[in-house]
Amino acid sequence: MARADADTPMMQQYHRLKAEAGDALLFYRMGDFFELFFEDARIAAACLDIALTKRGDEVPMCGVPVHAAESYLARLIRAGHRVAIAEQTESPAEARRLRGSKALVERAIVRLVTPGTLTEETLLESGATNWLAAIGCAGEEWAIAACDISTGRFELIACARTEIAAELARLGPAEVIGAQPLDGITGRWGHDGFDSLHGERLLKRRFGLADLDGLGGPGRAELAAAGGLLDYLAATQREATAFLALPRRIQRSAHMAIDAATRASLEICRTQDGAVAGSLLGEVDRCVTAAGRRLLGQDLAAPLTDRAAIEQRLDLVAWFTEEPIRRERVRGTLRSLPDLGRALGRLVAGRGSPRDLAALRDGLGGAADLAASLAGQALRPALLDALLPDLGGHDALVDELGRALVASPPLDAAKGGFIAEGHDPELDRLRSASSDGRRAIAELEGRYREATGVAALKIRHNAVLGYHVEVPAKHADKLLAPDSGFTHRQTMAGAVRFNSPALHEEASRVLEAGGHALSLEQAHLARLTDAAVARAGPIATTADALARIDVAAGLAERAIEGGWVRPALDETPCLEIEGGRHPVVERALGQAGERFVANDCCLGTADRLWLITGPNMGGKSTFLRQVALIALLAQAGSFVPAARARVGLVDRLFSRVGASDNLARGRSTFMVEMVETAAILAQATPRSLVILDEIGRGTSTYDGLAIAWAVVEAMHDEAKSRTLFATHYHELTRLAGRLPCLSLHNVRAREWKGDLVLLHEVAEGAADRSYGIAVARLAGLPPTVVARAKSVLAKLEAGRDATGGIAAGLDDLPLFAAAAEAPPATDPLADALAAIDPDALTPREALDALYRLKRLSDEQAG
Template sequence: MPQKTKNTPMMEQYLAIKEQYPDAFLFYRLGDFYELFNEDAVKAAKILEITLTSRNKNADDPILMCGVPYHAAADYIRTLVEGGYKVAVCEQMEDPKLSKGMVRREVVQVITPGTYIDEKAKESKANNYLAGIIQTAEKGFSLAYSDIGTGELKVTNLENEDAVFNELQTLPFKEVVLEPEHSERFKEQLEKRFNILVSVQKNNRDEEAFASLLADIPDEDSRDVLYLLLSYLSDTQKRSLTHLQRAESYETDQFLKMDTYARRNLELTASLRTQQKKGSLLWMLDETNTAMGGRLLKKWLEKPLINLTDILKRQSKVESFLNHYFERMDISEALTSVYDLERLVARVSLGNVNGRDLIQLKTSLLQIPTLVQAIESIGEPAVWEGTIAKLRSIPEVVELIEKGISDDPPLQIKEGNIIRDGYNEQLDLYRDAMSNGKRWIAMLQMEEREKTGIKTLKIGYNRVFGYYIEITKANLAALPEGRYERKQTLSNAERFVTPELKEKEALILEAEEKSVQLEHELFVAIREEIKGYSRQLQALAKLVAEIDVLQCFAQVSEAYHFTKPALSNADRKLSIKEGRHPVVERVIGKDKFVPNSILMGEDNTILLITGPNMSGKSTFMRQVALIVILAQMGCFVPAEKAELPVFDQIFTRIGAADDLYSGQSTFMVEMVETNQALQFATDNSLILFDEIGRGTATYDGMALAEAILRHIHRTIKGKTLFSTHYHELTQLEADLAGTRNVHVGAIEKDGELVFLHKLMDGPADKSYGLHVAKLAGMPDSLISEAQIILNGLEEEHLHNKTDDAAAADKMEQLALFQESSLSPNEKHVLDAVASLALEDCTPMQMMNLVDSWKKLLKTQKK
């Protein structure tokens, strides 16, 4: 009968360690395997598709288990981490052969989604951020983030939850760290909105340990969130983090603000249709040659500048590269041999670097003189002086690697042959002993064959018996008696040794063992010496990444005929001549794309755009925004000429989509996106509204659209592109100063609709909705029926319009009759009501106004 068993000492050790890491899969090292037990085993077996087995199968409570080979563990860990799980790696801390009792084990690292460094993705153009968030005493938030793979460490303060979510939307992060006291509601919102891991960490506030990293951060809220983030990194990584850069504080209003909706609608980094990079502005722009350049390009795209001086500095460098083709080609070619310096520095600091990584580091540093020479050849010191001064190849590191590391080192650092000959005298002696010893053995084999006359005699080696002389049983009779000492009997041969062979074996094996050990020690010493140059290497990496992005801008600008835009803070004129949508143009080809111009003077704030579906209204609006973004990144723009103001924010409401995560309908999403602009836009903002109000009843939608336009005109006054199918709104051109009608042209030819894709002055003559339906392939009978219904509706509308005009005329006459009998106070009240802007009044102001009118009318009666 099965019996309940008592836990073995090993299982007691496992359970004690697991208790410390309840939210992680515990990879418990047993010999050549990492084992998982109990619930960890059940879950891991399913996720990793490995066999679930058990210990003590005959017990009432058998211990479920599964395991993975230690040499293949990296792939299994990657699968778990990419699935949003944590892995605690528990290693044997002493040699089992030498230990007495239970082998001591400890967790040496907790690998989490936000701290994972993929060893197989050393050239990745994507960051992997870990974010930390705390709520401040003023009901605001502080947010810090770090990429452990590059050492980046940033912090900012944000005013509310929406600002936090919007900032997180710009970061490629996989995990957020919160304090234990943070609300469950906030945690659930993060998990629901971003589908990421939320971890909880006690804030240790180790001021002494993190003093150097926080030296430039005086703000207490910022320091608090950095302590939280660094506490988590320290507790999980359990190793030196000297590669982390000093924390940098930033303000979100230092950059062109774009909320979640704007980034999505403009397809900055991902296509709306596929959610992939291809088809986005990032895809179109990315001609970077290095991984760190690719990451910086994405950062610049997510956060364009608003400081005009900084924009113009970037522009000047792009123009300099554009005007010097051959120097730019030299730079581009050199950059192709530059590896990911940021991540190489991190690997050095974390102790993950191998010999080949150091060769990559040396190769990268050897390209720096070429970059310096090419930039100096351009001959524009005013543009490049600061860059040249900071570009230094760090020859000390190059020389150290050149002298110490062999040209083709192995992947593993404990296999030997990683240190170059001549670097260390003792290592050379060991190698000489190994080389001479093996030559001596080869000579001994030849001599013994001659002396014994046994041509098949051979000298071999294995780890159990060492070196041996092997003679087949067929030749044993020819062996002189007593010549060798018998060592091992095989089925068809005998193995022997001699005192001389044993002596040489001891010499060779000692040299091999000590050689490998010494090589590892020498390699670690080289690695530690290079670690001392981490700050210089990181500064160099930033500069090289910047050069890469600037040459990328020049490359794209030349290839796609971009021009240098003129930007100004003083003039709010928006003028683009023959502008193009850079992504659409690249996809369909320059010859097929129809460019368009836009001119909005200082006083022209609203452009009302009409025209049929598929005519290009949305494309035109997006291209204006993308031109602005490119310009404020410092890049040239797809246009013949562009004069632009510097915008502080871009708001969009383009396209129709449900928000399934929050349960919002298409129309609700439309209203939420619209409200973002109405709440936060300024007179320096760019607003793109496409078909506002179409998600509800016609008159509701039309009323909302007009009220929104009036609100923008009256209170915001920012540059607004407003496309609509409500032709009634085109009458606002006469009513709202600074509003202008334009339309995207389309003509009817032989009963077919032909899109001109060209922006023209004035409103469109009609919507051409039935023509678009016909183009979509709808049945002719359906189109004919729709035409009959449309004709009827138009006649009814015309009849109602005539009736309304007659009724209005009667009302006007009645008003004139009644107006003559009104007292001055009554007329004053009526005029006040007619001119009142309700949306600008608070409830208290409204009550005071009504009270004053009431008193005025009472006075009149007296």
């Protein structure tokens, strides 16, 4: 950078703001562009694929137009960057008036745009909640405070340190913050405000509360998390106010616990590639509003454990299934309504537009009409009766917005035109004066054409010259004459521009009237926004009620479409499914013209552990997953893909189906499998549902079988959970004679004329063999390799028959609970040898180690 350029007032101002922005990219407003400099420019140019230029001799720079800034912001945020917005806080004219002709325009950072603090429609995914999560602790207590400022949702969740990862997996936050780093959790650490007393003060001040008893008495860790969250919002939003409803305390026991590995395995709200399409949510979703999709995602992410609450949801879904005409009428009304929650969020944050006010007008009016329609229906379920009062109560605001706004207001308020004619007589007068002035200018244009004889003469307007006369260059001489009455303003390549006293007079009248009219419209906008924000709480409640109705009607639509049934709920640890199907796989097969094979499952007190054998590609993993998804759907309040289902409430759902290397954390597939299995054994209870697939396959056959054997025993004797355990270790079937609550099942397959036929049916009993070579042939393994595999298998099986096989002697093992074996004897010589790192030894140390080993050897020999 040139030294002179570095010392300019503008660059000094830039450096001050950049220091304030920290690691965020600084969008520095210069006229109609946001400019970026130095390393920020290099990063942004590469991310946005825009030109990188230079200022002065050395300063890299790039810029984006202000009018298109949101699209560029979206790309930067998706790429993981934060952006500080430095706006001009005064106009150039104000700067000159206050500090002289060469005064620098004042700028300030008005907002820090981060992934968890977005409100703009173009920056958000309409059907997904955009959580910001703050992790706080106080002593041994831990908690999460989470909010979505685009809709005002605010939650406090007290949890153990070991449960934080699972809760974050439920929320799927766009951004995580905290005071100190936590192993295994990606976030932004080192933030201030995570103090319980500070959090208590901020909550009281924010919501005007004398005490926090009305919130249920949050604990110290919850208060600390809330303090950090509110401080972060204040730092990022600056003068704006983030929309937050009263925080709701979420009890961990109120919803089914599902860890991150299980969510990934079952692909509940996203596939493992991160897409909604192909996930359970993508397959179940028949909502017609964005708010409904967001709520459905939250329901599936946190199925309930309260039977009464689940039954209320199911009653509402059932009510919508009974009358197709009623259901379609309600869905049609909902489909026409705007996204109330997010429109309100933008208005509260000071980023709203006239169109957002119109969204409240139309949405609240539509909600009242829907309430009137539903109130006339007979035999309404209890949940609907509870929701109906929340849909109304906004008549005064709807009436005011209806009288004040035009039918379709513009998105940009800067040019006016959104206040309806007749609402304000003074505004109508100013508009009339401006319109009369424009007509006078049009008449003046005609007179000038006649007076000059230049038919191509036009009166135009731009931001620099205002109103002016423009003629082609070849006719300019007529207007340049001293007695023409025109004053030369600007010469262009093909045209010349002029002014005149009459035009100046009319233009002044137009601009003055237009300016006053625009100011008056802005005052109306501020007043209407204040009126809407004053009712933020009740409006948010209405938005939530509409979303709940949309979810229920959408689930009813999905149930009718797929022939799903209402599940029966039970407090006992049972799980009975007749004709169960996997919703995602069934849809995929249907699109391919194939039929999904439904299967039954019956887990109870005396038959709670199923050991399932059978060939690869036979459908074991699909069966395991569909059982888990049916339980999840039932407790989320949905009908389920089955002919009949009775679900004993599940407190924790675990799935270890498939694993992959976690190279970033230095873990192999087998290590990932063992970590996940250890978590299951540590946390599963008799009320849990566990699905395990191919435990132990990532290591040697003997080690794998030993681990699988021990895990089966532990699930049976210790956890006592409802468990589906799929395996290729046929030796495990021997456990059926020793574990009373274990039963054998298999996915059926047959070989027909040398070909393997996979029946995808789950039947009682163990599989007769694994059909691995037949599957390999199906997969296209070369015939020579298949033939060789058959010969090797024949030899192995002959050896197994002669020696008793890999499981010889296992029948004599005690059960898992009684296997209190003595620790293995130690070998001092082997231990000493294993402790030596040859590459780290000096010659002297190596000689000493050799003597030490010789001495240990002599002692053992003696």
